[in-house]
Amino acid sequence: MRIRFFIILLICYLSGAEAQIRFTPALVYQNIAEKGYTTQEVVTRLANYYYALHLYSQAQTWYEKLVTTVGYMPTAIDYYHYAHTLKELGKNKEAQKQMERFTSVSRLFFTDFIKTAVAPPNPNNRDYKELIGLVLDGENGKEIEGAAITLFDAQMNVFLTTKSDSNSFFVLSDKQSQALFEYGYLEVVKPEYEVSTTPLVFQKTGEMQQIIQLDPLVQEVNTGDNLAITFEIENIHFDYGRLNIRYDASVQLAKILVFLEMNPMVSLDIKVHTDSRGDEDYNMKLSESQAQSIWQWLVDKGIQTKRITAKGYGETQPVYDCENDSSCTEEQHQANKRVEFIIK
Structure with missing residues (x-):
């Protein structure tokens, strides 16, 4: 009886272990790049991954590709991370060049942002400003304690620093400084997570709230999870x-x-869905044909047929109920029109 009990426990344990799959997204993107799919998304994910690990030689390779490839649109922070990477590698002249690019792109960003802001910052307003934030795991929403928080001005000079507390909260106030903060960047760093750098503009005095979600360098998926969400498809x-x-x-x-x-x-x-616009029978046939096309693409790339099933559901499983098409926005129709990749 005791042996049988332990066998049952072992089966349960093994079943649970098989359901949990830990993987490193950046290694997936590395393999994607090796297959020739070097899109801006792939290049940026790899650059940021190696930057977070302080593997600056590898980070340099991908940041250089990011800022030099025609058609890519790097952000100000991409230039800053590239400059910091070059500085860490002792390439100070090139680092200075990238910082100048950062300054130029950053200035344009904040100028455009302030022009379109509902209430542009008032540099003559001497009232204090306070930033209250929460740092969460971007995968599971869990609270993150001990994340290093740095508030930079627009030139990436350190303005204020703190850490998230045991409840993942942090508070920064320009009462703590002799200067006033109008706009700049909030950087959040925690080991085993990607670095988050967010542009901030105080449109008024008083309190601003920010929820920062950090992407873990290693993630976990389970049976029933949708890889379209995991990989932002x-x-x-x-x-x-x-x-x-x-x-x-x-x-x-x-x-x-x-x-x-x-x-x-x-x-x-693989589950393919359409929106509710158009003929119901047509949508069902269309989704089934698309599901089979996706199935065939994966099989042609070498995935065994026994590992993947595919079916079209037409408009029968909507995220939003849009029976009366006019009742839904375009965004809701697009949410209904989706492909899911469910782990079995």
């Missing part, structure tokens, strides 16, 4: 009236392909 687009996988769709599907290649014991259920 909003949709797989097809040309109108056609079923071929477009290049932009193949870039998204490459995330699923690489994940399956790196986790050979994982199986997926």
Whole structure:
């Protein structure tokens, strides 16, 4: 009886272990890049990953690609991280050049932001400003204690520093400084997470609230999870009236392909949905055809047929009830029109 009890416990343990899959998103993106899909998203994710780990030689490779590739649109923070990376590698002349680019892009960003703000900052207002924040795990929403918080001015000079407390809260007030804060950047750093750097503009005096979500360098997925959410795949687009996988769709599907290649014991259920616009029967047939196209693309790339199933659901499983099409916004229709990749 005792042996049987322990066997049952072992089976339960093993079943639970199989359901939990820990993986490093950046390694998925590294493999995607090696397959030739070096989109701005892929390049940025890799640059930020190596930057967070202080692996500056690798970070330099990807930041350089990010800021030099025609068609990419790096942010001010991308230039700043690249400059900091070069400085850490002792390349001070090039680091200064990238800081000048950061300053230029940053100035344009804040100028445009302030022009469109509801209430632009008043530099003559001497009332204090207070920033109250919360730092959470971007994967599971758990509170993060001990994150290093730095408030920089627009030139990335340190303005104020603190750490998130045991409840993940932090408070920064320009009462703590001799100067007033109008706009700049909030940086949040915690080991085992990507670095978060957010531009801030105080449109009025008093209190500003910020919730900072840090992306973990290692994530976990379980049976029933949707990889489209994990990899931020909003949709797989097809040309109108056609079923071929477009290049932009193949870039998204490459995330699923690489994940399956790196986790050979994982199986997926592909579910394709349409919005409620158009004929119901047509939508059902269209979603089924698209599901089979996605299935075939993965099989052609080497994924075993027994590991993936695919089915179209038309408009039968909406996120938003849009039976009366006019009752839904365009964003809600787009949310209904989606592809899910469910771990089985």
